[in-house]
Amino acid sequence: MMAEYPPFLNFYLAALFYLLLSPLFGPRLRFLLPLVPLLSLGQLIILSPDASWSWQLASLSMEWLRVDKLSLLFGYLFHLAAFIGFVYALHVKDTLQQVSALLYAGSALGAVFSGDLLSLFLFWEMMAVSSSGLVFARQTQTARGAGIRYLIVQVLSGVLLLSGALVQFQQTGTLRFDAMQADGIAGGLILFAFGIKCAFPLLHNWLVDAYPESTASGTLFLSAFTTKVAVYALARGFAGTELLVYIGAIMTCFPIFYAVIENDLRRVLAYSLINQLGFMVCGVGLGTALALNGAVAHAFADVIFKGLLFMSMGAVLHRVGHTLGSDLGGLHKTMPKSTLLCIIGAGSISAFPLFSGFVTKSMIMSAMIEAGHDWLWLALLFASAGVFHHAGIKIPFFAFFAHDRGLRPKEAPVHMLFAMSMSAFLCLLIGMFPQLLYRLLPWQMNYWPYDLTHTLTQLQLLFFSALAFVWLNKQGIYPPELRSVNLDSDWLYRKYLPNMARWLWSVREFTQPGIARVQSVILRPFSHQSGLTAFDTSQLLLKLLLGLAILIGIGLLSSDLFN
Amino acid sequence: MIENHMTIMLVVLPMLAAPLIALLPSKNLSWGLAILTATLQLYLAVNVLLDVQGGTAIHYELGGWAPPWGISYRLDSLNGLMALLVCLINFVCLLYAKASIEAEIPGRKLGLFYATWQLVVTGLLGIVLTGDIFNLFVFLEISSLSTYALIGMGRQRQALMAAFQYLLSGTLGASFFLIGVGLCYAATGTLNMQDLASQIGQSDQPMTLYSGFAFLFTGLLLKAAIYPLHAWLPNVYQFSPQAVSALLSATSTKVALYVVVRCLLDVFGVEFSLSRLFADLLLLAGSLAILFGSLRAIQQTDLKRLLAYSSIAQLGYSVVGLGLLTVTGLSGALVHLFNHGITKAALFMGAGMLALGPGTTLLTRLAGGTHRPWLLLLFLTGGLSLIGFPGTVGFISKWMLALAAIEQGHWWLLVVILLGSLLAILYVWKFIETLYFVPQNPPETSTGPVPGRGMWLACGLLCLAIVYFGLDTRFTLGVAMDAARQLLGVHP
């Protein structure tokens, strides 16, 4: 059948054509971009469930299309995210960004449909490279620095994945990507690789470092794919690994502290992204049908509501030029629609009933209790309250309300509003009719989020968190937004190691003059050549070699003639 | 009969073409004859390689004199692959050279340039194809001498100096090699490789043989720029004319390394030459080369010099594969010779195109090349291949080498190989960033000569090859596996 090829090809071909045709048609071509995910989604829908596609590389078979409910769910999600992303990015005339985004979305799709570790690695690295293009596209010195750090960490993750794949191939003779054990060398390396992309604690810094440095639309794409592919990979490879429950719990808790004191609102969102990932990692670690469904459903919802929040902050960036909480405020007066849409996103991330976060997060919370992790459940509850605090209230409050700084930017452009409205609509749709999403979930379960206990307790939790915010503000305890950098684990490679290198270099500089002097003494006789030109040399050689060539040639020919 | 002659024609064609090219009156005619020869050679190389695929070998006795007295040519998968590499690179570099060299070298010297070029190719192919170890020395000298001349034609003042340095070191290497050959002859009384191989075990003068082996091997390592003996290489690559850098980087050290493989495994044999200790030394030298070369590359401020140091690192991968002494490792090493050859040639060509206007490859002077986005594609493809990105040839060789390292349980080696890839990202990033993300300062108004169509075609061909052989490995890796099995005496 015609449609039985991996969907990433749609995006890769589109990227190729965009590159080839953009010199002819110019930036007008960008208006066609939202069609790419739409058409590709059509192909995905008619794709038969037992389709497969593989490629022989050396002695290895690379499976580029493996269709099951898990990969299909992420397939739909990424198409949706790409569509919203390209609508949001309609104003972007930069070929680098558009092509990077196409390749990036395609690679994410390639990764979720990969049936073996080698193909996964291929798309893993393609994601790393193409997404770094989105960071570099901001074209500032800071973005360049963050971009290269981002790229190194991402590729490091790929290298670990490759090592794990190699070891597994050596030990078992197969590269198939299925459930794995985390305690072998192969499994350990692969889990570490996934962990980097999933922003595990201490491995998370690339995310908060690079995402806020990208462009308005770049951050949107970034937030949608990389980490979600990691969640997908964890769900397929390491479902039910108990370690992940603890890692996930830490991930939900520690970033919220940073989020409270962070000034750049897009960085706040990046920290809250890690917090949301923590819930998903917990779900994967629990490994029950309900928990796994919760993890992937939350990934689905998160792409949309986190995207919506990043889009609203992107609109602010687009109109104001920065997203520093200390310098923003009062924007609701001229950007009322963006404000409203941002609040819908905030409601979803805070898991208000009737918003999408509620129907997905509560699955993980329930599964936590079922599995008997009482203390970790409390940690997650703490994190849930914290999310509302830093993402649900802080983002809309400091950007659109708080002190009026006299900024009067225009409302966000129409295409941005349209993209945001689509996301907001989806947030509410999933929140009100969760069965629409539940039907797509890969594992069998029987769950309904809207019972009295859930709804009531969630509302209580959120309202009293808000009360705490109000009280802290009235008492003047709430930390003011300040322009600053907060130390995180990237201090190690951004400050400590460079300082070490500088120190070592200074030692070398110290010994250098002596070495240079010795070198100059030795080499002096050769530094003034006279009379020896290249022409002379080549002529001399040519005479010699011509003779040689002729002699050998004659010898050869004559021997053949006389035989 | 014709098939048999194809082998020798590969060597003889350029040798005969050289004087003709020098005598032809116009530079276009000279180039035309050169490219015609190169095309014929490429055709022949593909044909002979197809003939020997699957483990057969072609023997050719020069002048009908049977070995061990006469000179014989022997072609199997190993040198078939190398011959193809040389012919392919020769062809592509000549395509590129037309416009590139005319911008660098005065017109009256062009005939001589192409003639000398043919002699380099004669030498390289001779080394690859001959089955006689003294004959090999002769070809080594032919290629070296003509290479000195080519380097000396570089546009910058330092080119002569670089040529002179290369002459010194090259002569040193060749002398060692010659002494080694002499000693081996004294011990066995034969110069034919196969005959020599059969006499190794029976010689009554093992000490002579060993010293011969040592001299020979040292000389070769110098020629191949293996880590501690690499110092001559950066200057040579940096100051040569652009097309020559591309040719040399892809062929000369690779051919020297081929001779190392041939002598170690075929002539002297694994038992004689490679004690475990010696193999470990190779692993160590290779690993050091990878780390040292990559680190030095990161520090460079000149694009061609950066690429030169990266070559030292990439040669290290092949040495590592050789030291592993398994079919996987060795085939990885051999296929890496080919793969890195086309990658590095493409990158040097890219550097040459950037240098057309400013006449230098200093990174600071090349900043802001965004007006040529297609070149970015070239640098990206080549760079990704250096890193070992899937879908490029670099990945294939590194995958094989990493697999071989794990097979043997050398975990540290796996770490080195992967670390090498990470360091490669840094130096690849370094030039991509300066070329495309740093604003030009001050903006260059006149861009000088525009790259010719041949240059674009050559670069395009190599880029396609990098991707094609990265996706379809049946041919390259297949031949390399055949060769590795033959060399190690393993039957499939």
Add this chain to the structure above:
Amino acid sequence: MSGFFDKANHIKWILRSFYGLCVLLLVLDFLLHRHHYLQIEKIPAFYPLFGFVACVTLVVVAKWMRRLLKRDEDYYDG
């Protein structure tokens, strides 16, 4: 230009209704029978208390962390 949120009595009105909702939720906790899964949930008004305390703790700890972690904006550039 003064908007809806600039008027002090608007703010006061919003806050008052917010406090009202909080009280309502607190009262509901005692009126309605909610399902207990864990021992700790049996504490009266557990969720409201937890939400409030958690957020205050969060902010206090974060403020303390800021003292340790805060650096100049161009800390990494220098």
